Structure formats: C-alpha cells, structure tokens
Amino acid sequence: MIEVVVWNEYRHERLEEAVRNIYPDGIHGCIKSFLDVDEELNVTLASLDDECQGLPDELLNKTDVLLWWGHIAHHEVSDELVEKIRQRVYAGKMGLIVLHSGHHSKVFKSVVGTTGNLSWGRDQKEVVWNLYPTHPIAKGIPEHFIIDIEELYCEPFYIPQPDAVVFGSWYEDGFIFRSGVCFERGLGKVFYFQPGHEYCRSFYNEYVQKIITNAVHWAVPTEVGYSVPDGAPMVNFKVTDEFNS
Amino acid sequence: MIEVVVWNEYRHERLEEAVRNIYPDGIHGCIKSFLDVDEELNVTLASLDDECQGLPDELLNKTDVLLWWGHIAHHEVSDELVEKIRQRVYAGKMGLIVLHSGHHSKVFKSVVGTTGNLSWGRDQKEVVWNLYPTHPIAKGIPEHFIIDIEELYCEPFYIPQPDAVVFGSWYEDGFIFRSGVCFERGLGKVFYFQPGHEYCRSFYNEYVQKIITNAVHWAVPTEVGYSVPDGAPMVNFKVTDEFNS
Amino acid sequence: MIEVVVWNEYRHERLEEAVRNIYPDGIHGCIKSFLDVDEELNVTLASLDDECQGLPDELLNKTDVLLWWGHIAHHEVSDELVEKIRQRVYAGKMGLIVLHSGHHSKVFKSVVGTTGNLSWGRDQKEVVWNLYPTHPIAKGIPEHFIIDIEELYCEPFYIPQPDAVVFGSWYEDGFIFRSGVCFERGLGKVFYFQPGHEYCRSFYNEYVQKIITNAVHWAVPTEVGYSVPDGAPMVNFKVTDEFNS
Amino acid sequence: MIEVVVWNEYRHERLEEAVRNIYPDGIHGCIKSFLDVDEELNVTLASLDDECQGLPDELLNKTDVLLWWGHIAHHEVSDELVEKIRQRVYAGKMGLIVLHSGHHSKVFKSVVGTTGNLSWGRDQKEVVWNLYPTHPIAKGIPEHFIIDIEELYCEPFYIPQPDAVVFGSWYEDGFIFRSGVCFERGLGKVFYFQPGHEYCRSFYNEYVQKIITNAVHWAVPTEVGYSVPDGAPMVNFKVTDEFNS
Numbered sequence: 001m002i003e004v005v006v007w008n009e010y011r012h013e014r015l016e017e018a019v020r021n022i023y024p025d026g027i028h029g030c031i032k033s034f035l036d037v038d039e040e041l042n043v044t045l046a047s048l049d050d051e052c053q054g055l056p057d058e059l060l061n062k063t064d065v066l067l068w069w070g071h072i073a074h075h076e077v078s079d080e081l082v083e084k085i086r087q088r089v090y091a092g093k094m095g096l097i098v099l100h101s102g103h104h105s106k107v108f109k110s111v112v113g114t115t116g117n118l119s120w121g122r123d124q125k126e127v128v129w130n131l132y133p134t135h136p137i138a139k140g141i142p143e144h145f146i147i148d149i150e151e152l153y154c155e156p157f158y159i160p161q162p163d164a165v166v167f168g169s170w171y172e173d174g175f176i177f178r179s180g181v182c183f184e185r186g187l188g189k190v191f192y193f194q195p196g197h198e199y200c201r202s203f204y205n206e207y208v209q210k211i212i213t214n215a216v217h218w219a220v221p222t223e224v225g226y227s228v229p230d231g232a233p234m235v236n237f238k239v240t241d242e243f244n245s
Numbered sequence: 246m247i248e249v250v251v252w253n254e255y256r257h258e259r260l261e262e263a264v265r266n267i268y269p270d271g272i273h274g275c276i277k278s279f280l281d282v283d284e285e286l287n288v289t290l291a292s293l294d295d296e297c298q299g300l301p302d303e304l305l306n307k308t309d310v311l312l313w314w315g316h317i318a319h320h321e322v323s324d325e326l327v328e329k330i331r332q333r334v335y336a337g338k339m340g341l342i343v344l345h346s347g348h349h350s351k352v353f354k355s356v357v358g359t360t361g362n363l364s365w366g367r368d369q370k371e372v373v374w375n376l377y378p379t380h381p382i383a384k385g386i387p388e389h390f391i392i393d394i395e396e397l398y399c400e401p402f403y404i405p406q407p408d409a410v411v412f413g414s415w416y417e418d419g420f421i422f423r424s425g426v427c428f429e430r431g432l433g434k435v436f437y438f439q440p441g442h443e444y445c446r447s448f449y450n451e452y453v454q455k456i457i458t459n460a461v462h463w464a465v466p467t468e469v470g471y472s473v474p475d476g477a478p479m480v481n482f483k484v485t486d487e488f489n490s
Numbered sequence: 491m492i493e494v495v496v497w498n499e500y501r502h503e504r505l506e507e508a509v510r511n512i513y514p515d516g517i518h519g520c521i522k523s524f525l526d527v528d529e530e531l532n533v534t535l536a537s538l539d540d541e542c543q544g545l546p547d548e549l550l551n552k553t554d555v556l557l558w559w560g561h562i563a564h565h566e567v568s569d570e571l572v573e574k575i576r577q578r579v580y581a582g583k584m585g586l587i588v589l590h591s592g593h594h595s596k597v598f599k600s601v602v603g604t605t606g607n608l609s610w611g612r613d614q615k616e617v618v619w620n621l622y623p624t625h626p627i628a629k630g631i632p633e634h635f636i637i638d639i640e641e642l643y644c645e646p647f648y649i650p651q652p653d654a655v656v657f658g659s660w661y662e663d664g665f666i667f668r669s670g671v672c673f674e675r676g677l678g679k680v681f682y683f684q685p686g687h688e689y690c691r692s693f694y695n696e697y698v699q700k701i702i703t704n705a706v707h708w709a710v711p712t713e714v715g716y717s718v719p720d721g722a723p724m725v726n727f728k729v730t731d732e733f734n735s
Numbered sequence: 736m737i738e739v740v741v742w743n744e745y746r747h748e749r750l751e752e753a754v755r756n757i758y759p760d761g762i763h764g765c766i767k768s769f770l771d772v773d774e775e776l777n778v779t780l781a782s783l784d785d786e787c788q789g790l791p792d793e794l795l796n797k798t799d800v801l802l803w804w805g806h807i808a809h810h811e812v813s814d815e816l817v818e819k820i821r822q823r824v825y826a827g828k829m830g831l832i833v834l835h836s837g838h839h840s841k842v843f844k845s846v847v848g849t850t851g852n853l854s855w856g857r858d859q860k861e862v863v864w865n866l867y868p869t870h871p872i873a874k875g876i877p878e879h880f881i882i883d884i885e886e887l888y889c890e891p892f893y894i895p896q897p898d899a900v901v902f903g904s905w906y907e908d909g910f911i912f913r914s915g916v917c918f919e920r921g922l923g924k925v926f927y928f929q930p931g932h933e934y935c936r937s938f939y940n941e942y943v944q945k946i947i948t949n950a951v952h953w954a955v956p957t958e959v960g961y962s963v964p965d966g967a968p969m970v971n972f973k974v975t976d977e978f979n980s
Binding site (some may be wrong): 155 | 503617619620621624633634645651654655658659660661664665666668
C-alpha cells in the first residue's frame, strides 16, 4: 500500500458557500474520492486546523506521498512543519505534489528553492497540452484536453529550470503557462500542477484526476541500493584498499 | 513478454582465442545468459554476419529493446539498417542500449546526434560510482563497485548534455568518465554504458549485469495516450471550436 | 568580425509572386538587411541553386554561424553537405540557427538527432512568450510580443528535451508551441526558432529580428582551452605520472 | 565595474597557526588578491565577525556577485541574512559562488534547495577534469589539472540535478566528485566549486584562480527585457485585446 496524505488548507470551503457548493467535502475530500478508486493507495485527509496542522509526526513519518493545496493561510503553516517536510522529501522518504495556489506555499518555495512567483488573472478557458507524452505522469493523457473554466496562471513563472515540463497550458486571453512541472530535490520528487482553483470544478475533470493519480505513483520514494547517510560522514576507507581484497 | 535483441558484431570472439576463452558463446551469448534469468524478457541473439546483418524486418519490427555491441566493423553496418533503427527509436517503438565500444557505432552516433569521440587507454582498475541512486537503472546498485580490469575510457566524452548521468567512473591512472548516461530521442530512450571490453570479464560482474538488466526494463517503450502522427500532419481543426461542444 | 552565412532555399520567392512581394530580395536578403546593422557581423548570402548548393568549402570553412531556411526542397540538399555541416557544428567550429520550416531539413534532423515532426495549421495570430528572460537570446525581449499573422506550428513537437526552452508561443486557435529552443551538440550550439513562414512578414518584426541577432551572438563558437582531438585518440600517459613532476 | 564581495567566515585563520601560515590575509584576502588583477572587478572583503556579519544592507544591495566560504560557524549566520541573500539571488540582482565547505552553509542549502550532504576524507591528490569545455566557466582551462593536495569530497553528492556539471574530480583513494556545478535559481545564477580546504594551498593554483574569476563573470546578473514583478501580480489585461491595436 502507498500511504498518501491529501493536505488541504480547508478554509475557503468553510468560509464561502460558493466554494462549499462545488466541494462539499472539501477539495481534499474530492481528491480522496478519486484516489480511493486506486486500490494501491491508502488515502488520509489532513487540514490546517487539525491537530498539529494536520501532520503529527506519526502520520508524516509514514507518508509516502503528500499532496498540498493552500492559498489564503500559507503564512500560518509553521516553519517547523515546513522544515520536517523538506527534510523528509530530501531524504527520499516522501514525494510531494503541489496543487494550484500551492505555488506560493512555504512548502513549495522551501523544498524547490524558488519564490514561486507568477502572474494570474480572471477565470477562463484553459487547454492543457501534453508536452512529454512518454513521461509516467502523462500516461493515458491525450494530446490535449480542455478545462472549461479555470483561473489564469501565466508566464513568466519564476521557477528553476524544471527537470521535466510535462504539461503546458493555453488560456483564452492570450497567455501560456508551464502547468505541469517536475523537480527532483535530494532523493525526493516534486510535481507542481496548475489546475485547481477553489471556484472551479477542475478536480472533477477526468484527466486532471488521472494526472494527479499518475503523479502519486511517480512520486513514490525509490528504494536506494545502499544506506543513505544523514549529514556529511567522514569516509574512513580507501576504495583502493579494496582492490583484489 | 519484453522482446529483447542482443546484437553483437561477433568478430573478435571468432578471430582471437583470448577473447573466445573469455566469451566462448560470444559477448551476446554471455549477455543473454544473465538476461534469461529475468522471466519477463524473451532474448534473441543477432550478429553482423547473420542474414540481414542480424536484424531482418520481421525481427526488428517486434523488438522492444535492442542492445548493441560493436567495435572493429562499425563501417560494415549498412546505412539502411541504421536508419531503420533510428526511426524505430524515434517513433517510440524500441529502446536502445549501447555498450562499450558502441560509442563509435553508426547507430549511436546517428540516433543520439554525436561524434561519440572520447579518449581511451590501457586496461586498468575501474571504480564505478552511483551518481543517481534513485534512477531506475541504479536500482539495487551500491554507492560504488569495482571492476578489476577494464579498458580506460576517459573525458572529455563528446556527447550532448545527457538527460541523466547515472554512473561515473574512476580509473587507476588518474582519469574519470561519465560511464552510464541516458538520452531521450523522439519518443525513445537510449542508455550508453562503458564497461565491456572484449578482453575483460566485465559482463560477468554482478553489478554490470544488474545495470544492464535494469536498463532493459527502463528502455521499454512507453505507451502514449494518443495516436502519434508520422511526419508533420496538418491540423484541420480549431481547439477553440471544441469549447462547450 | 563574426562570419555569418544566411542560407535560404530561395525557391518560393522566385516561384510565387505573393512571396516575392513580401521578400523581394528573398528571405535571406531580408535577414541580411537587419543583421547588417550589427557591425560585428559580416553577412554572406547563400542559396540552394548557387554553386555547391551555396556552401563551397572555402565559404563553409570560415563560417562562424550558419542560418538555415528551407521548405519545399529539403530532399535536394546533398547528404555530403549535410554531413560537412554536422561535423563542423560538432567540432565546435560553427553555430547553427534553424528557422521555421527548417525543422524538417536534413540539417536539423541530422545535427540534433530528431524527426523534427510537429503539426501545423492555418496562418493566425501568435503571441510569443519569453520563458527564459535571463538567457542571452532573450536579451531585450519583453515578457511577450505579438506576431499578427504566422503559420500555426503546434505540439507535440518531437524533439529531444532541449537544453533550454527560451520562447513558447500561444496561437489563436487553441494551440501552443515551444517556439525557441536551444540544443548543444558536440562543442556546437543550435537554436531553432519558429516564426518565418514565407507568406508572412515575421522577419520584419523588430523582436524576431532582435532574437535572431541575439542567437547569432550566442551561437558563435566558444574557444576551448585545449586542443580538441579528432576521433578517439589513445591516451599514452598516466595522469598519476604527472604527480609532483 | 562589477561589484564583488568575498565573504569568509574567517575563523580558522585566526585560530590556527597552520592555516594562518597558508593564508596570512585570510582566505578572502587571497581570493581578493587574484580577483584584483581583473580590472572589471571591484572587490570588497567581508567576514562573519564584521558588523552585520559582514553584509550590511548598503553593501549587500550593491553586490553583483557574492563569494561564500564558511565551515565551522555555519550555524552562526543569521537566518535573516540568509533570507536576504536568497531573495537577492532569486530576484536576479546578484550571483552566488559557494566554495568548498560552503556546501553545508545555510546560504547554499537555502538558495539551491538541498541538504548539501556529501562524504569527505583525508587530504590527497585531486585531478580536476574539464567536463564542459565550452562553458564560460571553463574558458582557458585545460582538459585536466592537478591539485597536489586537497581534502577529499566524494559522491554521492546530494544536490538537485545541476543545470551544468562543468568539472568532475578524481581522487587518489578511488573517489570521484562533481566538483564544479551550476544551478539557476529564480533569475540568479549559483556556482559551487569544491577546492579550497583551509589547510591546502588550492587558492594559489592558477586554474582554481581562473575558474573562480570566470565564475564571477558568469554569475553577474543578466539584464531582463521587462520589469520583473515582485510577488504574484494580477494580470489586468487580455493579450487578445492588444491585437491590431
């Protein structure tokens, strides 16, 4: 079983009826509902106002893949929790999937090393293009698909050169965006995906669901063929001493 | 079943007793023997002096992964066969694994787009370092392993910036080499691996065997979520016409 | 002085009045006229129907940067010339800039290692976005600029992962394209740029002109700090012998 | 003039006579002395025990390139200063060059997004190989050069896939290391270079000096062709409204 935690700030849904009408169980509830179809995944919900901001050590320390959605309360997330997540990703114990407005979360900025800056605008039509059809996250995704209405995010997106640009998006008003990008950090994997505005129904889109499901599988930590040191250990041997030993 | 073809020039083994003593069934025979242990692989042998230079269309057109070892007869391989291999890799129908002196094969130079130039020297001790422990090709490989005697290949290696440098090697005389490198070309994957001189026993090394086996699995073509066009088709639709359709 | 050759197939302009009206001196003549403003550049014209297909050895062998525009006569370009260009780029003696329909030229496909496949469609509005504002080719280019009418080129573009994606384009009908991409091959640099259909006036656009001028400077061969070998020379020394020498 | 600040922890030199004998003016003093030969550079010294930890705002805010050497006092550097440096690099106002044991500095770990972990060992002979001879940082550097005695740093080096691996090193005891690596973060550039142990004379090596000088020029901020926003501004226009305007 792959242990998945869907972390959601979970404020908009409680404060605004329009959002609650779209996601009555919260954005995280909606994400869990389609991930639950995959029998290899064991999905747990977590949110900012839960105890320990949703991620007590006993949960975090068994999480294989963490999904993150946040927006208006990024600043409330504790630096200590962010640092724990960062270390866990770098140590190759957990993958990270950051959704939509999570580009400005402390977690994304700290793990990837970026401001996460971009420009944004009115909700409009988006066409998502599959730029890397052989990438595991693009499995089963057509050349393009349409999201009827989604918040505009546009370039320049101030991120490091990604290790892979899997999706790129076209927007009605003349903008484009690298909407699905991968980063490797330490021994861990990070995927950022643009759709998912709280006022839009993107998480009900079949391809958005498939991409996020694919990304969970891609982000699962990889077993490493030796014991990874913590810190910078001194090497107390010479490889040359092993010759013909 | 994954259809694997191990192509070997197969001249040294027939011309030189010293080589034949090491690889009595040919280098390709040795490679087949350890790949055969993997029940997902169906391994076929092919060599330069076979009919159609070992790769008649009916074989090539069902090959999922092609391994290539050549050295003294690169120039004898027909341009037509090279072009068929190139197109099959680009079309995402076949992965390619190029071994040792194959760096100067027409196949490697043409598929990757390179001269394949490097420098080389006397046989000596090599230490292979695992530079990308989370890469699928490094699965189960320790931090480093020793090859008691292998031909020196050294930098500068005139290749395009690889999509991944999985292994790097240290040599006794003071040289280093990017010894395991990945390239993506078209929809296909290519892995080049340095060990495998005809006078050395590297293909009996357990880690060399594991790396090549891992590489076969990595290079298997990926299913693409739409029908890939051949050539440059005209687009006879507007995506914008699909809106709300 | 940087020796620049602008190679143009130069057929459309002679065959079709509509094209000739836009580019009375040929597409290459137009490109030369804006490059000539740069006093560091010495620009020579070449075309397919010139002697030696425009690139006699004495010209090719002094060219620092070659620009290439072709379309309906790709197949007429001799394989021998293509191979000379390829070797010159790989040897780091010449940079290469491929324009528009040159994506399907033998030169582009052979040097980069690709089919160059893409899809295309009707002429329409294009918005070029600056995705890598600190790249030398993006110097002085705004966040975006508009090309009123240009031929649609669209993803998927079957190229290897580029070493840099400098520009991405939005098209009116719902498509996007990686419209300005860099590749390093051997010791040489290659830039592909999408605008430049023979029926459109893109080469008169100030930003298109600036990008091409920037690309010429970027593609100038870099001096290497040692003598680059041709082929794969044997190393007849041990670095370890140099210790404390 | 390029404004360069050489920041040095400057503790070893004051505490240990052996180090002081090698670098009587401090490591930073030695670096300044060879950078001063370059007339385009205006070099200022800074150290941890200076006021504001050496980087008062009025100095930091005019710095084009910051060099960083630290070791035993990484933890003393204030988080606030680290954050200022990080923001300045991301904003493309300053390049960063991190030397030797700076791999574990807060600055490197935070700007790049990494643990900076590696293994290390006894001082020994190092051969630095030029893996990217056309890179601006490799200008004038031979295929390889020898450092008679330097501290062993070895793989695995837990860094994100670098944007360029310019140098790789061989060590006497059987180890290798990616010893010169580039990262782009935001609009800024970062170079990490391995030589520079406080007990070794590497900063007197002519090629080490040339590499660091080259890196300073490479890291100078690039002018961007538009006004870069701070934060994530709303886009209050449609590009499509600009058509034919």
